[in-house]
Amino acid sequence: MEYQGNILKMRTELATPIRYFLPIGEHEIPMNDLIGKNIQLKHNGVINCISCGKKTKTSFNQGFCYSCYQTAPEASEEVMRPELSKAHLGISRDMEWAEKHDLIDHFVYLAASSVVKVGVTRHLQIPTRWIDQGASSAIKLAQTPNRHIAGIIEVFLKNHYSDKTNWRExxxxxxDGSIALSEEKSKAAALLPAELRQYVSDDDSVTDLVYPVENYPSVVKSLNFEKAPTIEGKLLGIKGQYLIFDQNQVLNIRRHNGYHLSINVTS
Structure with a gap:
């Protein structure tokens, strides 16, 4: 079985375990069905920008050509730093885009892994954002009417919680099995000043996330197509946006947005 085309980050469906689908060209590969099988991924040297589609020698910011990296709204700095969003002031690279992405409800959340992490995402990206980060569980902390306010809450809480995921761990x-997100939410809410505490969410439900993994690596050896145009091995699982192979090897699919691949299931 062979698939060919440009890939994008895996689409996910909340289930037990989580279901993964890899977009490639005009198709989607149900990746859970490949766990336990040997697969080969081969890059032919072609990379297409995920925004404009043109060929690029180097991929910037997980899939953009340099021009789109500089100008596309989805590549702007406020994507990574929501507190910098100025769409509520009528300022954006593209206000039409911002109305659909910045000027809508956002959630500030707490996610558990080896530590408790604070993060921000659009309401349409729950639980996708949690899954992409490989969180073991997550809870909504606050709901805001735009991206900027959510970013301000996140910045305030960075003094108390990490905003980074340790991808190797x-x-x-x-x-950390001792993490109780309901308790952490109460602690985090109490830390907020009154003008931000008004946005605390009434939804106290905790979402537990189970990943389709047969074996986790004891150490982590990261793969990429610049060093190895052909990657082959037994697929042992998927977590976050990573494929986990035998021999402790992992491949970050999102890092390779726009890469043109041939994928073969060899057994």
Whole structure:
């Protein structure tokens, strides 16, 4: 069985375990069905920008050509730093885009892995954002009417919680079992000043996330197509946006957005 085309980050469906689908060309590969099988991924040297589609020698910011990296709204700095969003002031690279992405409800959340992480995402990206980060569980902390306010809450809480995921520990499934997100939410809410505490969410439900992994790596050896145009091995699992192979090897699919691949299931 062979698939060819440009890939994008895996689409996910919340289930037990989570279901993964890899977009490639005009198709989607149900990746859970390949766990336990040997697969080969081969890059032919072609990379297409995920925004404009043109060929690019180098991929910037997980899939953009340099021009789109500089100008596309989905590549702007406020995507990574929501507190910098100025769409509520009528300022954006593209206000039409911002109305659909910045000027809508956002959630500030707490996610558990080896530590408790604070993050921000659009309401349409729950639980996708949690899954992409490889969180073991997550809870909504606050709901805001735009991206900027959510970013301000996140910045305030960075003094108390990490805003980064330790991807190596995530892939080794190092989870702090003592974390109680409901309690952490109460602590975090109490830390907020009154003008921000008004946005605390009434939804106290905790979402537990189970990943389709047969074996986690004892150490993590990261693969990429610049160093190895052909990657082959037995697929042992998927977590976050990573494929986990035998011999402790992992491949970050999102990092390779726009890469043209040939994928073969060899057994």
């Amino acid at each position: 995530m892939l080794q499934n190092k989870v």
